[in-house]
Each structure stands twice: as structure tokens, then as C-alpha cells.
Amino acid sequence: TTNPEPQAPEPGQQQEAPPLRSAAWFGAGATGGKLRAFSHRSRMRQLGYLPEEHLGKPVIAILNTWSEINPCHMHLRERAEQVKRGVWQAGGFPLEFPVATLSETFQKPTPMLYRNLLAMEAEELLRSYPVDGAVLMGGCDKTVPALLMGAASADLPAIVVPAGPMLRGHYRGRPLGSGTDLWAYWDEYRAGRIGECELAEVECGLARSPGHCMTMGTASTMTAAAEALGMALPGASAIPAVDSAHHRMAAASGARVVGMVREQLTPSRVMTRAAFEDAVATVLSLGGSTNALIHLIAMAGRVGVALSLEDFDAIGSRVPVLADVRPVGRHLMEDFYYAGGLPALLAQLARVPGALHPERITVTGAEFATYYRDAPSHAEDASAPDRVIRTPQDPVAAEGGVAVLRGNLAPGGAVIKHLAADPKLLTHTGPAVVFDSYQDLQQRIDDPALAVTEDSVVVLRGAGPLGGPGMPEYGMLPIPAYLLERGVTDLVRISDARMSGTSYGTCVLHVAPESHTGGPLALVRDGDLVTLDVPGRRLHLDVDDAELERRRAAWQPPEPHHQRGYGALYAEHVQQADEGCDFDFLARPGRNPAPDPQ
Ligand code: FES
Ligand code: MG
Numbered sequence: 001t002t003n004p005e006p007q008a009p010e011p012g013q014q015q016e017a018p019p020l021r022s023a024a025w026f027g028a029g030a031t032g033g034k035l036r037a038f039s040h041r042s043r044m045r046q047l048g049y050l051p052e053e054h055l056g057k058p059v060i061a062i063l064n065t066w067s068e069i070n071p072c073h074m075h076l077r078e079r080a081e082q083v084k085r086g087v088w089q090a091g092g093f094p095l096e097f098p099v100a101t102l103s104e105t106f107q108k109p110t111p112m113l114y115r116n117l118l119a120m121e122a123e124e125l126l127r128s129y130p131v132d133g134a135v136l137m138g139g140c141d142k143t144v145p146a147l148l149m150g151a152a153s154a155d156l157p158a159i160v161v162p163a164g165p166m167l168r169g170h171y172r173g174r175p176l177g178s179g180t181d182l183w184a185y186w187d188e189y190r191a192g193r194i195g196e197c198e199l200a201e202v203e204c205g206l207a208r209s210p211g212h213c214m215t216m217g218t219a220s221t222m223t224a225a226a227e228a229l230g231m232a233l234p235g236a237s238a239i240p241a242v243d244s245a246h247h248r249m250a251a252a253s254g255a256r257v258v259g260m261v262r263e264q265l266t267p268s269r270v271m272t273r274a275a276f277e278d279a280v281a282t283v284l285s286l287g288g289s290t291n292a293l294i295h296l297i298a299m300a301g302r303v304g305v306a307l308s309l310e311d312f313d314a315i316g317s318r319v320p321v322l323a324d325v326r327p328v329g330r331h332l333m334e335d336f337y338y339a340g341g342l343p344a345l346l347a348q349l350a351r352v353p354g355a356l357h358p359e360r361i362t363v364t365g366a367e368f369a370t371y372y373r374d375a376p377s378h379a380e381d382a383s384a385p386d387r388v389i390r391t392p393q394d395p396v397a398a399e400g401g402v403a404v405l406r407g408n409l410a411p412g413g414a415v416i417k418h419l420a421a422d423p424k425l426l427t428h429t430g431p432a433v434v435f436d437s438y439q440d441l442q443q444r445i446d447d448p449a450l451a452v453t454e455d456s457v458v459v460l461r462g463a464g465p466l467g468g469p470g471m472p473e474y475g476m477l478p479i480p481a482y483l484l485e486r487g488v489t490d491l492v493r494i495s496d497a498r499m500s501g502t503s504y505g506t507c508v509l510h511v512a513p514e515s516h517t518g519g520p521l522a523l524v525r526d527g528d529l530v531t532l533d534v535p536g537r538r539l540h541l542d543v544d545d546a547e548l549e550r551r552r553a554a555w556q557p558p559e560p561h562h563q564r565g566y567g568a569l570y571a572e573h574v575q576q577a578d579e580g581c582d583f584d585f586l587a588r589p590g591r592n593p594a595p596d597p598q
Contacts, residue, residue, distance in 0.1 A: 017262045021156070022059040025130035025597040030055060036598045040130070054093040058132040058261040060254065062094055063122055063147055065138045067101035072140035072219065073163055075210035075241050082247045083135050083161060086254025092133070092261070094254065097125055102142045104219075112498065113470030113570060115142040115149075115295075116583050122150025128595055131156060133261040135254060139163025139211070139241075141218035141501075144226050145295035152267040152302035153586065157260035159363045160232040161253045162223035164241035165333035166211030171202050177326045178213035179502025182206060211241030214333040216325040217501030221288030222295055227342050227371070228282035229275045230362025231267065234371040238341035240334055256363060263365060271303045274357035278368065280307075280315045281356060282342070284400025285349050287321045287328030289501025290417050290509055293402070294471075298580030301587045309404040309413045309578055313537070316400030319355055321419065322348050322390045327502050328419055329396050331388045339388035343375035352392050405508065405539040408548070409494075409520050409530065412512030413578045418534050420504035422490035426534040428506075429542070430455040430492060431527050437462040438474050446481045454483065457492045457530040461521045462558070464496035464514025465574045465581050469561045475499030475509040492532050494539070496521055496577070508532065508539060510577035516558060517576075523551040 019028075025040045027033025030051050044054060062083055066076035080096050087094035100118045102111035126134055134154075136147035139162050151158035169176025171185075185202045188194045194202075212219035223237040233253055239246045259265075276296060283292045293312055300307035322345055325331050340347075350356050350372055358369035378384050390396055401419025418426055433456050435441040441460055444450060452458065458477050465471045474497040479488060493507045496514035513519035520541060524530070529542035541548075562568045573583040580587070 018264055020056070020058060020261070021132050022130035023056075026055055034598050040597070057091060057093040058258050059130055060087045060092045060094045060133050060135060060257055060261075061126060061129065061131040062096045062135045062137060063099050063125065064096055065099055065101045065118075065140075065143045065147070067103070069106055070101040070103040070140060071105065071207065071210070072103065072166070072212040073101060073138070073143075073210075076137050076163060079161070079246070079250050080137065082250035083137070083254035086251035086256075087258055089251075090255040090258035092254075092258035097129075099125065102140060102146065104141045109468060110470040110472040111142045112472070112581070113567070115146045115581075116570070116574070116586060117566060118143065118146035119149035119153075119586065122147050123153045126151065126154035126156050127592070130597065133157040133257045134159075135257055136160045137163070139219050139223055141222065141291065142295075144222045145299055148226060148231060148267070148299050149302050149582070149586075152271055152299065155266045155268050157257060157263075157265050158231070158267055159253050159257045159260065160223070160226040160236070161250050162226060162232055162237045163219075164211050164239050164243070164246050165214040165220060165337075166207055167209040167240055167242065168214060168332045168334045169206045169208060171205040175332060176202065176206050177215045177332055177502070178207065179215055179217060179500060180327055209240075209242050213502070215327060215502050216286055216288055216323065216333070218289040218291040220325075220333050221283055221286060221292050221501055224286055224288070224342050225279045225283050225292060225296060228279040228346070230270045230360065230368055230371070233364065235341050235343050238333060238337040240337060243337075259365065260363060265361070265363065265365060268303050270362060271299070271305070272360060273305045274360045276300045276305055276307050277311070277315060278356050278360075280312055281319045281349060282346065284312070284316045284319045284402060285321055285345065286323045287325065287396065287401055287419060290402060290415050291498055291501060293415055294498070294510070294577055294581050297578070298582040298587070301580055301582055304589055309415070312402055313404040316402050319349070319352060319400045320392050320395035321397040321399070321401060322392070322395055324388050324390060324396050327504055328401065331386065335386060335388045340375055340377045343372045344377035344389050346372035347375040347377050348389060348391055403534050403537060405532075405534070405537050407539040407541075409524070409539045409541040410511045411520070412576055414494075414511040414539050415509050416507065416534060417499075417504075421506035425490055425492050425506040425532070427532070428457075428492050429529055429531040430457045432457050432459050432524050432530050434459045434461070434524050434526050438472070441477065445478055448482055450480070452480050452483060452491075454488045454491065457494060457532070459521065459524055459530070460493070460495035460497060461515035461524070464511070464516055465576060466571055467496060467514050467516030467558070469567065469571065471496070471498050471577065471581065473498050473500045473503075475507050476503035476505055477507065492530075494521075494530065506532075511539075512576040512578045514576065518552065518555055518557060520548070522555055523548055
């Protein structure tokens, strides 16, 4: 790692507080500085603040992804008031900065196209304004990675306030989960087993409070990753969005970041190689979303930590799945919270030798072990009826559920969540049935003339970072209706797309390099034999090299999707999935000059 492990300050030890970055804008004292300091102070008076309210105090930027279009964050505007309360109590001065919202539900073609835009916005706001520290408010899938990427590059003291999961869904006494039950009840409706009244009830019951998806989708996975990195307070991530504990956590986070400014506890000191290894272990023990591989690699890149797909595979082989939460397990995030939340899970994970690094520093200033050492847990109570968090002796699965594949079809790697796949397909050779785009797939997949069989390997290309564009969550390719009718429930499916954290099946994802840039996926033809070998970690196209060369020479690159604007910038700079899909100019090392506010 490039980041030396710092020591937490001894409790009670008086630290010489460093000069505030914001003092360069306002001058030291009530009349200090030059003309610009005078100007900035006069504008603070215009904002309605007394000199003694802000001068000499750490300015805390609250980067808030609240928006009226984002149901997962609809409580964050009000929750920012609780953050401010904490900042004031600790002697800081809070200012709220609205930043772009990335709504997994509403933003098209996918908010993944805009993750790096929010990361840039967060970084540049922190860089260009009088800010000493930051509170990062997000939760819906891409928001937490984006905010952490930006804060890491700005490298000002920062703490995450996770949005928290929504309450369990409800329908006629039955719990409903985000994602999975949406598809399930839509199918019930299409099959005529429920009518419009029932469907309307499900529509109102699926998502019934503020907060992000309450399954172990990407949001729950990445907020847990933020906590495991040590970038959020212990226990913060699983608190339901509407629980009063969420208000208290927000206030405590606001108070804590003021101390972090005094200690200069920056993201680069917290987000070390050891922290990322623990975040990977945590994500895998949660049975978390495959999207975490992309986000964590991108986040690590921002602090100069080399994190590779192989790290996920290696850590996954020694870490059991301990969270019995959908889609891998049975329960929902509200149940996980009542069972002790992430601290209870970490306490079990810590019993696996070498799984965690207990001594590294966190935003609390104390070592990571304090996140779970005294965590109350019901995991050991074998008589508890709903054991949401398991022990390493009695796990949901013995190994983390993600495998990394390589071979001539994926020289840059591919990913499979094999825990969610049919075991008998994990070693399989079959003829390819190829679709050039998602539209092509939708038009032709149910056509009986394609004669897809249970041995077929369904291939979707043109769905990667450039091809999608934005690498949409198309990876759970549909099974043809005529096979479903015959009781076929899984097929080997391969794509350069991502997959929703709530999806399942033998789906090989994130194939790199993608087809749009001429990766081998672009060269597959109908009928080519493809071998998936998960135990051997191999993805092989059974076509000889000379033939592949001929096909490559004849290959025509597709037209770019965007001719101008942000989409064109994205296409010119986005990296492949195995590199985290960051922009090349954001991922590279180097420092920018601090602005001179005078
Ligand atoms: Fe926001 Fe699922 S839609 S987390
Ligand atoms: Mg999702």
C-alpha cells in the first residue's frame, strides 16, 4: 500500500489543531487577510451569519444527494438538519451543498453512466469552496461510491451518512423485498393468478417508506462497504432510514467530522489496502452485489491502492457467507438491523482467522476492532427462529459467492456470482446463441426458430461500459418462454453487462474487454462452443487462434453512441470493468494545485 498506517490519537492527548483551510478564504480573526477576505466575510454577512458563528470554525460541507425524484433519499433533506445539529454542537459550521442525485429507479439509461460525474462534482466542490471537512449523504446504488471517490481525491476529512434501507415491504401479511418481488408479482399478474386490485396493493406495499432497497442489493452492499472501510460510524449502515436511531447517527456523524478536521483524519489515512481487503471480505460475507467489484476497485484507485479482481476471488475463498438476507438468503435489511446489523456480522467474521484487520484506523479515530468487539449478537442463539446473522461454523455458504474467470473470451476477466447459480451449470460446454444488443435480445429471445436448448450458452454483447453505454444491468438475460414452459430455470448466460444485486442465475458478467472495443466477445458466432469452468476459473471460446484473427481483421467498430457532451467525454475516458470504470484522467495519480482564495 502507498498509505502508511497512522496511529489514532491517544484519548485526552491534546493535539495542536492545524490551521483551517477555510481561513484562506475568510482571513484569520475578524479583520484579517486582504481585500478578498473582506469580500468573503461581507458575503457571509449577506448569508445572514454573524462573524462569531463561523470564523475560526471548521466549515463542514454536507454533500446531499437529496432530490424530489429520488425516493431512496427523500428523507435526506430533513436528515441534513440532524447532521447540522451535530456539527454545531462540536463547534463546527455546517453548509449544505446539493449535489447530483443518482436514482437507480428513474435515471436512464443507467445511473452508472453518471457515477463519475457525481464523483467529479463532489471532488471539485470540496476543492473550490471554503471547506474543511465533508459529510457525504447517499445510499442509492452509485451514490456512495461516487461520493467516496470524489472525497478520496479531494482528500479532505470526510464521513459517510448512509441513507439507510427502507422498511420491509408488505402485502396481505407477507413481507415483500425490493427487486425480486417486483418481478415475482408481475409474473403472477401476467399469468392471471392475481388481478388488478391485488397488483395495486403490491404497488403500494413494495416500497412503503423512505430509504434505499432493503434487500442486499448494491445500495445495502455499498453502504456496508463504506462502514467496513471505516468511513462511516460503527453500525451506521443498516439503520432503517426512518428509525430514530438514524437521526441520532446523523447527528453523531456531524459531530465527529469536526473532530476529524482537527485531527486531519483524511480519507487517504482511512482507505488503506487493509481497509479495502476488509471491505471486500465484508461484501462477500454479506452475499453482496457483484457491482461492488467495480465500485471498490474504482474507489481504491482514487487512493492509490491496487485492488484487483483476483483479490476478490482470493478473499472470497476464505470468507463464509454469514448474512441470511435476500437475494442469497431469506430476510430483509430491517431483520438484519434487528439481529445486530453490520457490527454483529463483523463480530462473527472476525472469528475467521485473517479475515479482518482489527488495528487499522477509522473515522472514529479508533481502530477498526471497536466497530465489532462488543457488538451484541444473536448469532450464537441457536434457538432463535430467524437467524439472520450466522456463525462461521453454521454459515449460509462456506465460501463467498463470487468467482473471477479468465480465458480467451475474457482476457481482462469476468465475474460470476456462482452462489446464485445452478451448481450443475458451473462446469458446462455448449453452443453459443449470440445477441448483438439488448434490443436484439428482446426482439428475438422468444422466437422458437432460435432453438435455444438447456445446453445453449446465451451471449449478449454491446452492453459494456461503452457499448451499453454505462454498462446497464442487463446481465440476467431472460430465459426463452418455451424453455420456461418446459421447466428450464437456468442457462449459462454471458455478457459484458452488469447485473442487479437482486438478480440470480448462471450469469457470467463484466466480460473485459467488452465487445464495443473489439474484445473477444465481439468475435463469437452462433454455434461456437463456449466452455464455462467455474472450479477452474476459466471462460473459453473453442475457436482456434487463426480463425479468431481472421474474424478480428474483419471486425468493424460500432459507431459511438454520443457525438457530443458528457456522453462523449464518458466514451473517450471510461475504463473497462476490471479497472473499475473510472475515467482515466480521474484514476491516475497526481496532485492538483490548491486554489488561492486571495
Ligand atoms: Fe435506490 Fe434500489 S432504487 S437503492
Ligand atoms: Mg440495483
